[in-house]
Amino acid sequence: MNVHLPFMIDVEDQAIDDLKTRLRNSRFSQQIVDEPWTLGTDRETLMSLCHYWESTFDWRSAEMRLNEWPQFVCEIQGEKLHYAHIRSPHDDATPLVMTHGWPGSIAEFVEVVGPLTNPLAHGGHENDAFHVVLPSLPGFGFSGPTQKMGNSPTQIAAMIKQLMADLGYSSYLAQGGDWGSIITTELGRLDPEHLLGIHITMPIAGPTQQARDNPQPEDLLAFQKLEFRKTVDGGYAEIQGTMPQTIGYALDDSPAGLAAWILEKFRTWSDCEGDLSRSYTWDQLLTNISIYWFTQTASSSARIYYEMRQSQMSFDMVEVPVAIARFPGEIFLPPRAWCEQIYNIKRWTEFGHGGHFAAMEVPRLLVDDLRAWLTHLKED
Numbered sequence: 001m002n003v004h005l006p007f008m009i010d011v012e013d014q015a016i017d018d019l020k021t022r023l024r025n026s027r028f029s030q031q032i033v034d035e036p037w038t039l040g041t042d043r044e045t046l047m048s049l050c051h052y053w054e055s056t057f058d059w060r061s062a063e064m065r066l067n068e069w070p071q072f073v074c075e076i077q078g079e080k081l082h083y084a085h086i087r088s089p090h091d092d093a094t095p096l097v098m099t100h101g102w103p104g105s106i107a108e109f110v111e112v113v114g115p116l117t118n119p120l121a122h123g124g125h126e127n128d129a130f131h132v133v134l135p136s137l138p139g140f141g142f143s144g145p146t147q148k149m150g151n152s153p154t155q156i157a158a159m160i161k162q163l164m165a166d167l168g169y170s171s172y173l174a175q176g177g178d179w180g181s182i183i184t185t186e187l188g189r190l191d192p193e194h195l196l197g198i199h200i201t202m203p204i205a206g207p208t209q210q211a212r213d214n215p216q217p218e219d220l221l222a223f224q225k226l227e228f229r230k231t232v233d234g235g236y237a238e239i240q241g242t243m244p245q246t247i248g249y250a251l252d253d254s255p256a257g258l259a260a261w262i263l264e265k266f267r268t269w270s271d272c273e274g275d276l277s278r279s280y281t282w283d284q285l286l287t288n289i290s291i292y293w294f295t296q297t298a299s300s301s302a303r304i305y306y307e308m309r310q311s312q313m314s315f316d317m318v319e320v321p322v323a324i325a326r327f328p329g330e331i332f333l334p335p336r337a338w339c340e341q342i343y344n345i346k347r348w349t350e351f352g353h354g355g356h357f358a359a360m361e362v363p364r365l366l367v368d369d370l371r372a373w374l375t376h377l378k379e380d
Helices: 013-024 043-055 059-066 106-117 153-166 179-190 209-213 217-233 235-242 244-253 255-268 282-295 298-310 363-379
Strands: 005-007 071-076 079-086 094-099 130-136 172-176 195-200 318-326 343-350
Touching (some): 013 255, 013 282, 043 255, 043 282, 059 282, 071 153, 094 153, 094 179, 106 130, 130 153, 153 179, 153 298, 172 179, 172 363, 179 318, 235 244, 244 255, 282 298, 318 363, 343 363
Parallel strands (some): 195 318, 318 343
Antiparallel strands (some): 005 071, 071 079, 079 130
8 A cells, every 4th residue: 555644735934925926026918908808817807816816815724724634645656646535523424536627626625525524514414424535636736746747537547546445445436527527437437346436517428420410409509618619718728738838837937827827717617607706706716726826736737638638538438327417607518418428327417507616616516416416326
């Protein structure tokens, strides 16, 4: 078994002072009048966020909250892996590994950990309890920059499989969004003998022949999402998928640039009608952005896009039970018929609101769906 060492987040005062100095000295690009967000992140919104980051945001408070979770680091497959492991007060709780994506972090899960691990204190029942494991993806956050090539989603899934084995969990559930959905899907293929099931919010599936020949409204919506991704929203992925090192220098050197790069995605991928304040507070967004800044992992986290292109994506059937939660603000919205080509779907939930970062934006909905999924599996 790998050696697992206790870990605590402790950013040096000097790093916080340096961040504030850089923010004070930021240069904000000129923007065409009356064209907010048309060409990218809006200047006034970014200036407001950066001013708040420099003058008001309390990293120490965010750090303290994250440090309420027991955290550890280990080495798996030659890479450092950081994770939080929050055990439920109920010993017979179901183990659950939750995997984030880009540009996210374990900070996405701040509002769901309590209800998941201690349901009695949050309107649930003892049978709803989970032991929660939150890995920071290799190259992301407190896992630190990756040291070698080859960290594809399949390899990361193998690392998470090893992590859960190291923790002594002979059976468990897995949940993920964004890259976490892709990695969790791969985990479903890699570890069916231990997985009770998986729960994902961003399934990846191509159209059926019927959708191509005679598309229905839900097919047309999916095609529209794909077209938007191709023509408007996908530039970041092309850059990170081809030359992540180049953009990485800018992101790891300028906090304003990093904030602009990440902020645009939270606005575009959330169900907020263009108003970020409808879905998040500045503190929530800045906790996540600050993790990238202090760990200097904007560049290394971008590599997952490159790694994905160097590895062959599998479309083999996922045989373990699958739950898919669909939020209208999600990047991709393949209909159930598309997904049934790949996933052994046992639960399909359509939500009226929410987006890509469900654990942050609509934590209660995600918690309730995970509880319902666990009940379904226990009764099946």
